[in-house]
Amino acid sequence: MNFLFHSVRWRLQLWHALILMGLIAAVCVLAYRLAADERRERIDRELEAFERAFIRKVWELPSDKPKDGLPPSTEEIRQRFLGIDDASKFPLELRDLFDPAATDRPYLAYWDGEGKVIYRSANAPECLKLPAFPPADVSQQPRTRGQFRELVRVGPRGFRSISGRDVTPDRTALKSLALQITAGGTALWLVGLLGGWWIAGRAIRPIDAISRTASRIAGGNLSERIDIAGADNELSRLSGVLNETFDRLSASIERQREFTADASHELRTPLTVILSEISRGLKRDRSPEEYRDILENCQHAATRMRSLVEALLVLARQDGDPKGAPRSRANLADIAADVVDLLKPLGDERGISIRTELAPAFFLGDSQAISMAAGNLLGNAIRHQAPGGSAVISVFSKDQKAILEVADTGPGIAAEHLPRLFDRFYRVDAARGSDGGHAGLGLAIAKAIVENHHGTIGVESVVGEGSVFRIQLPLADSTVRA
């Protein structure tokens, strides 16, 4: 049963059924009430007309009283009613009054002011009693008494009359009408349900298609996409959004896959060196110098693996939860000065002069991480140019940005490399291992760090003249408090 409430189609269907049932029931009840009221009013009018016809006939009967134009006296009226006995003097439509068996026809009874019966038709039911006075302001009032519908009238001088009829046949007719309406309403409801089921199914079908596609994608078929050919509606727009999400997801999975392949490639090479050196060393007895040589090779390889693993860890940390890193106000110029101090020996060793142009520029973030990014840029500037070159590191603030620039006088970077320069493991020159750096991860690490600080990193380069790498970070709101 539970699944019914977990299916949109079933819930739609349920609501649809309830609302449709309410509407149809309301219409049916209304129709029945109208029909019943109309029939009762017709009966009331019929009774009224019947009674008038009877009175008219009574007064038309021949009488021994002379026609003096005076209104008849009470006694005269009483005599007239008591004198009704001959059915043959009445027209056909009134003759049933004299037939005790004609209980399904209208009946009549009259009482005088003293409450004495002055006329009672033969077909009147036994239970017919003198009616109580109706409220003073009405002279005539219809009422329903058991199976009878009666019209009570009060005439002048306390005369009272009841004209009534057994309404059992009308009630039977109404009952059958009610049955018909119920049957019709139910049929209509069922047709509505079927239609609703069909419409809900049509509305749900694209959702089913989406969910099937999505589960195929979840199953590993990343190239699968939802078919959005056709109408431009909410669902196709949703599908479009989902497809875009899938595109981004599969691109990022693909990038992750490439990254893993590259990382394993970079780790495998030094590992091969270690294995091959060890097996060479174990093969035969050697002089201590040879052993030292082998061990040094192993050490080189292991050092390379260590720096690679460290770089991968930094990247993983940047990819993971950057919010966990400490955030504080820091001066980019201080960081740049520290980085220069750290790399000065390397610059001296390679014959590269380092100049600084530092103006205070504050940012909010992890100063250690930013220092690593700046260090990678400056390290590259030192490593990738011939001795005698120079590197300039400058810090300033501009347009609400704290900016750090590293400019070198190196060979520059060809335009075709620029778009992928910050990709992980991307190398301008495919030669490996010689620079002892981050195996093509230095710029990727810098980029990850800067982007985690909501900053941007970019490069401008002219082949033969040099390159300028630029880190831009959001400037901290006030540079006074430090």
Place this chain on the structure above:
Amino acid sequence: MRLLIIEDDPLLLRSLTAGLREENYAVDTATDGESGFFKASTSDYDCIILDGMLPVFDGWELLRRLRPIKRTPVLMLTARDAVPDRVRGLDAGADDYLTKPFDGEELLARIRAIIRRSSGEASSEILLGEVSVDSAARIVSLRGEEVPLTPREYSLVEYLAFHRGQVVSRSELYDHLFDENEDTLSNLLDVHVSNVRKKLGAEFITTRRGHGYCIE
């Protein structure tokens, strides 16, 4: 046997070269696709050990360019162990495929197997009358007795054994027994040949004057 190693990683290149030289192979080296292709296409090597990822152009591209002009056996070494990469390497003309990291002994065994197969031998043991050459153990026996040979002498016997029945010219022997860095004196080969004859019998290697040497 003379090998060419094309590998861009300086540490690995050094380690492989040292290991193979200790196994008495003559080893030449190249560190990028272009120079590797130049060496591979201008000299006759017994086997080329080729890394997949190389500067200038990669190992697969090198194979694609080399195959129309040389049938030298190629053993590819790469860190890419995905099936499509291996298929690509073998389809491009590599004879064998070894993924990093590999064991030094396995590399040696595969090099031996590749050289043996390219010379048409099915077994690592070659029988030449009373002399047998075990190319796996690098041992030469005469009437069941192991004969001590220097590595160079062994290489000479092995090369001639792999090409038995053919006349091998002196320059071919120089090409396959000495690497590009050795400044060989022209009579060094004669010294080795005469030493082998002393150990295995004068008629074991016949001289075809003006043509070269031959093992029948």
